[in-house]
Amino acid sequence: MLRFLPLAVFVVLVAFFLAGLELDSRLVPSPLLNKPAPAFHLSALDADTPPVDSEKLQGQVWLLNVWASWCVACRAEHAFIQRLAGEGAYIVGLNYKDENAAAKEWLQTWQNPYQQIAVDRSGEVGLDWGVYGVPETFVIDAAGVIRYKHVGPINEEDLQQTIRPLLVKLRAELDA
């Protein structure tokens, strides 16, 4: 029996390595998941609109999309953010370490999917939310708890298999 021990160890190691290949080491699990979303109070990108206050978003399901005009991957996910907005999702944009003029121009060129846009010039709110790779997207439930965090651009698969079902579930929770 002991004769097969090296083989067993080898098989276990191979299984670990194979699983390791599937893991993306750039994805760091967020400690904020299932915790209350950090509060913020930031001025809006459009000076004519009132400041963005996270407390006022309580009671509804919303998304926080961290983006910037300098962020190439944000362009890639823009179509999907736009689609979510079209489906009635309440999306708050966190304009991260950007120039206001450049951000406004970006929105004019590619359309604005956001209900509100908060300006985080210094990246301080980003730090509170544990942002490390723009774009990032958070889904916050009606109780103000972060239920999902996505690092990197959202693609078709993320939209269909994760975000949309979660939004449906959270809305059902809210209606119940």
Next chain:
Amino acid sequence: MKILGAIILFLCGSVLSAAAIELTDDLTPPQEIRYRALAEELRCLVCQNQSLADSDADLASDMRAVVRRMIKAGNSNDEIKQFMTERYGDFVLYRPPFNAATLLLWIFPFVVLVLGFFTVYGMARRRRIQLSAADKQRARALLDEVGEAQESQAPPPPL
């Protein structure tokens, strides 16, 4: 010569990569020492195999600024580490704490050590030759024979 050149290049590289941390004039010397130690112990999230001290990334410089600010505000090292872990998880610490998620990481080397000990012990035991009673008797008889032969050949006792 080529090897020497490569070594010198390698050393230069390591000096350059350690130069991301900025000089500060707003901290007292003891605070500066704490700041540098913390920057070495916290990991940059963007370039994941570099510490805050080594990383040139924008986020690393922001995080270093937070560390400096918290040191100046009188926060302890533990408070600063907690601040970072609350936002970025245990990943931000180069020395992971002992908890449920890191249990395997911490105890696995010891498990392997114990397993190795038992494996070697088992192998050593199996190598020991087991003699049956008959074999033992034969061996004894042979040894006695040799002993007697040696005695008969033994030199005469000294005078």
